[in-house]
Amino acid sequence: MNSPINIYISPDTAFQNLIKHTLQTVFFNKGLQCLFTATRDDALLTVGYAEQNDLVISERFHQLLSQNIFSHTQQLTENGNIVNKFGNTDFISTISYLVNSFQEYYDNDPDQYGRFKYTNSLQHKLNSIENNTVQQIIDHLFISHPKLQGLTTMQRKSRVFLTHDIDSVYGSVKEDGRYSLDNMLPGQITRLIYNATIGTPDWLNMDKIMKVEDEFGFKSTFYWLLVKNKQNSDYDFHSPTITKVFNEVKSKGWECGIHKSLGDSSFTDEIKTYGSQPQGNRFHFLKFTLSGGYDLIEQHGLKLDTSLGFSPAFGLRNSFGQPFVPFNLKENRPYHFVEAPQMMMDRTFFNLNMPVGEAKKKLFDFVEKNKYNCVFTINWHNNFFTELKYKGYLQLYRDILTGFKEMGIEGITQSQIIDEYYKPMALAS
Ligand SMILES: [Zn+2]
Numbered sequence: 001m002n003s004p005i006n007i008y009i010s011p012d013t014a015f016q017n018l019i020k021h022t023l024q025t026v027f028f029n030k031g032l033q034c035l036f037t038a039t040r041d042d043a044l045l046t047v048g049y050a051e052q053n054d055l056v057i058s059e060r061f062h063q064l065l066s067q068n069i070f071s072h073t074q075q076l077t078e079n080g081n082i083v084n085k086f087g088n089t090d091f092i093s094t095i096s097y098l099v100n101s102f103q104e105y106y107d108n109d110p111d112q113y114g115r116f117k118y119t120n121s122l123q124h125k126l127n128s129i130e131n132n133t134v135q136q137i138i139d140h141l142f143i144s145h146p147k148l149q150g151l152t153t154m155q156r157k158s159r160v161f162l163t164h165d166i167d168s169v170y171g172s173v174k175e176d177g178r179y180s181l182d183n184m185l186p187g188q189i190t191r192l193i194y195n196a197t198i199g200t201p202d203w204l205n206m207d208k209i210m211k212v213e214d215e216f217g218f219k220s221t222f223y224w225l226l227v228k229n230k231q232n233s234d235y236d237f238h239s240p241t242i243t244k245v246f247n248e249v250k251s252k253g254w255e256c257g258i259h260k261s262l263g264d265s266s267f268t269d270e271i272k273t274y275g276s277q278p279q280g281n282r283f284h285f286l287k288f289t290l291s292g293g294y295d296l297i298e299q300h301g302l303k304l305d306t307s308l309g310f311s312p313a314f315g316l317r318n319s320f321g322q323p324f325v326p327f328n329l330k331e332n333r334p335y336h337f338v339e340a341p342q343m344m345m346d347r348t349f350f351n352l353n354m355p356v357g358e359a360k361k362k363l364f365d366f367v368e369k370n371k372y373n374c375v376f377t378i379n380w381h382n383n384f385f386t387e388l389k390y391k392g393y394l395q396l397y398r399d400i401l402t403g404f405k406e407m408g409i410e411g412i413t414q415s416q417i418i419d420e421y422y423k424p425m426a427l428a429s
Contacts (some may be wrong), residue, residue, distance in 0.1 A: 004035040009049025014062040018046060021327045021334050022096040026138050028423065029322070029373070031154035049155065051086050054147050055418050059081050061097070070105040071120040080126050080133070091141050098319045099133050100327050101308065103136070113262075113287050121317075129315035130366055135322075135373045156322070158367070158374040159225040159412040160404050161340055162213065162220035163306060165259050165282060165381055169204040169242070170234045203383045206226055206245050210254055212385075212394075212407040216401040218411040219254050223282045226270040227261035232284060237273060239339070255414045257304075258297075259284050267300040280304035280414045282342065282379070286311050294326055303418045306377055309342030311317055312351065314362065317341055321374035323421040338421045340414075345379040346393050356392035361368040375412055 007023060007316050020036060027034045037043045047055045048251070059084050064075055075097060077083055083091040097103070104116040111117045123129040142148045206222065213220055224246065225233035235242050248255060257280035259268055271278065281302050283293065288307055295306045308317050323340040327333075344366075349359035367376065384393035404411075412420075 002254075004033040005045065006037045006043045007034050007045045007047060007302060008037050008043035010041045010046065010050065010053065013048050013057060015065065017055065017332050018096055018327055019092060019374060021325075022092050022099070023047075025099065025209075026092075026095060029135070029138050030142060030151075032151065040363045047092070049084075054145070055092055056084045056086060056088060056090060056094050057316060059086040060085070061090065061093040065102075065184070068106060070102045072103045072125070075102070076122065078422045080128070082121055085302075091137050095134055096327070099324055100329075101290055105329075107289065110289070113285055114289065115287055115311070116289065117243035118313045121310070123310075123315065123319060124313070128319065129310070129313050131318075131319065132316060132321040132370060132373060135320065155372045157409070158321075158376060159410050160218070161220055161306070161375050161377040161379065161412050161414070163223060163282065163342075163379050163414075164206075164209060164220060165223045165284070166233070166235075166382055167225060167259075167284070167380055167381060168234045171203060171383060198426055203386065204241065204245060205382055205385050206249055209382060209385055210249070210252055211392065213254075213401070214357055216405050218404075220411075220412055221255040221257055221274070221280065221414040222234055222249055223257045223259035223280070224257065224274070225259045225261055225284060226273040227263065227265050228244075229263070229276075231263055232261040241394060244418055254304055255279075256421075257281055260288075262287055271300060277301055279418065280306060282378075283307040286342070291328070291330065294328070294337075294339070296337055297337050298328075302337055303422060303426070304340060304414055306340045306342050306379075306414075307425060308339050309345065309377075309379075310348075311345070312348060314344050314348050316343060321370060323375055323417050338418055340375060340377050340417050340421075342377045342379050344376065346381055346384040346390070346396075350384075350390065350393075356396050363400060364403060367407070367409070371409070376409075 005027060009019060013019065023034050040046055045054045047053055047057060049057055061075065069075065075082065081089045082097060084090045088131045103122055107116050109117065109120055118124055142151065142153055209220070224237060226237050227233065228236050246256065256278070258274050258278045260267065260270060260281055260283045262284055279302065281297060282305070286307050286309060293307065308315050318341060320341070323338045325334045325337070326339050328335045344363060380393070380397050384390040384396070387394060
């Protein structure tokens with residue numbers, strides 16, 4: 001391990017903890033550590049508003065933050081950068097802004113579910129949703145900055161985090177049945193009703209999912225809904241059938257977490273129903289806002305959230321390809337959990353009516369371009385493992401796993417992400 005890089009932040013700079021946290025995120029990305037010094041003389045790098053600093057911070061970015069102005073139209077240039085008063089890109093503030101999704105703070109135009117709209121995002125405006133922009137900025141910084149060029153750095157090989165939201169296990173009769181009716185498959189309807197009646201409905205297929213993953217040497221995480229109603233699940237988490245499957249999943253070494261429901265029920269109630277402290281969460285419908293969603297994750301002792309993805313678009317919602325610890329602006333410290341952004345979801349392609357072959361091409365192009373510095377978080381719902389309404393998606397999942405295997409891309413599990421990326425950084429917290 002290299003010795004830490006000494007950095008001095010000029011005392012007249014605001015938001016010092018945010019700057020420190022961003023620098024720690026950047027240096028961690030390169031396999032380096034940084035240490036903040038009390039005097040300029042001890043430092044390799046100096047940071048501040050004045051032009052003579054090695055990294056010149058935008059004072060305007062800080063002024064707008066203190067006025068609670070977060071929108072990308074006000075904070076960023078047309079090219080998506082934050083620029084300091086000398087007309088140069090302020091890489092550190094640009095990274096702070098992107099990684100922490102500040103564009104979503106104080107959003108006043110949410111969609112019908114209360115979510116930040118993809119169409120209002122910077123990524124939509126710049127057509128950059130598939131770019132690992134933050135990584136590109138970090139790489140650029142280490143290649144071009146005279147003080148950073150000579151450092152020995154590392155990069156992480158990309159890995160894959162496989163996940164499954166379990167929304168429905170009894171829906172097959174209705175959804176696949178409708179499909180069978182529309183497609184003149186009467187024999188299928190009889191079979192679906194028969195399976196549902198004898199207690200092994202088609203979508204209660206966690207054993208099938210684990211078998212497929214096991215063939216390729218991967219393990220995944222299942223996120224369970226704890227509330228049964230029209231908006232949420234169609235299963236009772238405490239029924240003997242689900243309890244049995246849940247225990248099987250865990251005993252085989254696969255992982256679980258909670259899928260926070262829509263509606264009024266609280267995290268406290270759902271964790272009680274879950275029966276033990278879960279490590280991870282994904283919000284059902286990806287319904288959360290910032291910063292409130294992150295506050296809830298932390299307040300309820302979760303160590304990982306994996307909700308940061310846009311439902312209608314595949315790619316990087318915060319323009320960063322790796323799990324990270326977000327910064328809590330209100331309390332001026334890092335949060336106590338890791339966010340592992342959801343990048344690829346079956347339903348995104350399904351809802352866009354995209355042919356499976358096209359989705360496959362899109363996914364593989366993305367993976368090819370990002371063999372380093374990504375954790376590909378994939379959400380494949382259990383109902384997409386059947387061959388009726390969601391025909392083609394099981395094969396696509398197999399193709400993806402085959403592709404990863406061939407490219408030497410290994411799996412990373414929920415608990416491994418927490419171990420590797422949750423570094424309570426050297427900040428007072
Ligand atoms: Zn869901």
